[in-house]
Amino acid sequence: MNSAHGTGEAMSTRPFVIVLIFLASLASPLSDSFLGEASAADTLVCCDSASVNLHLLGSASAGTLSPFSEDLTETETTATIANAVTSEETVGKWILPNVWPGTIPANTWDVSIQYEVSSAASAQVNATASLKIGSQTFTASTEPGNSILPQGTGTLNFAIDVDATSISDMGAIELTLSARSVVFTLPTGDAKLEFIWGTSDSDSTVEGEIPLFDLVLAEPEVEGSDVYFSVLIDSNWGMDMLSKSNSLEIIVNGQSLTGDPIETSSDGGVRVTWTWQGAKGGVEVVTVEAQIIIESGGETL
Incomplete structure (x- = not known):
């Protein structure tokens, strides 16, 4: 259920067929109301894992990682190396706590760190990025x-x-960036290398596949003709x-439901409810799917 700025994604459930049975109300034979029931139970429809951009903040x-670009601020954060480095030095650490439990598939994770070199023609860097996922480090x-x-x-x-691995409830993912050596070429004055993150213009990220949530399509409720x-x-x-x-949208018979849904907290999660008024009465079969986009511009899963 998600997507990303440029490299995000949209998650959608596979369509589910639901049978709705409407019976004309015997108490009000001239009214347009119906008594109804739905033959579908709560169904887990998504997601084992999903590609996501984690933003450095x-x-x-004491940095953090977030799947939400809305958490980026207007003030960038920097870590500066102003002298030649000849022994390992930690540049920064960022943690994504409380990861949703599940399986992380074998894949290549892409770490992108923004930088600026000033007062030197270049900086030659011997650096390492380490990912600790649960108890394993890559x-x-x-x-x-x-x-x-x-x-x-x-x-x-x-x-x-x-490598493929699993992560338990409330497990964490930690990124550490370290430099073993930094040598400036043709320095003039105060040569320095700055690593930058935290804003939309200097958005350093980690792109990988992780469990994000469970998406459940609840048993529909029928009230009258709604x-x-x-x-x-x-x-x-x-x-x-x-x-x-x-x-976030829900699609019934290929049409996205319009109007403002009702949003409520539900056992630590979120319940979002839409009203569909397209029922025709009698026995009716409808196809329902849902889609959430965390960040715009990604592929649909």
Whole structure:
């Protein structure tokens, strides 16, 4: 159930067929009301894991990761290396706490760190990005072609191969960036290398596949000629999963339901309910699917 800025994604449930049975009310034979029932139970429809961009936020010593671009601020955060480094130095650590339990598939995670080199022609960097997922740690270091950072701004990239693993409820994902050596070429004055994150213009990210939530299509409720369709979003982000996401919609018979749905907290998760007034009465079969987009511009799962 999600998507991302540029490299995000939309998650959608596979369509479910629901049989609605409407009976004309015997008490009011001239009215337009119906008595009805739905032959469908609560159904878990999504998601084992999903591709997501985790944005680096906060300080270098106590940073966090967030799947929501809305958490980016207008003030960038930096970690500065102003002298040549000859021994390993930690640049920063960022943690995504309380990850939803599930399986993380084998895949390559992409770490993109924004930087700026000033008062030098370039900086040659020997750096390592480490991902701790649950109890396992995976690392990648700068390649020869990616180790020389020219003057000005740019992006330092790491491709970290992650093995299939599982993560328990309230487990954490931690990114650590460290530099073993930094050498400035043709320094003039106070040469420095700054790593930058935390704003939309300097958005450093980790892209990978993780469990984000459970998406449940609730048993429909029939009241008169109205049918109420609800989606339950169960995650460790509570109402943020809804308020900070780009959009959430439910589609009945190929048509997105319009109008403002009712949003309520439900056992730590979120319940969103739409009213459908397209029932015709009698025995009716409808196809229902739901989609949530965390950030715009991604593929549909």
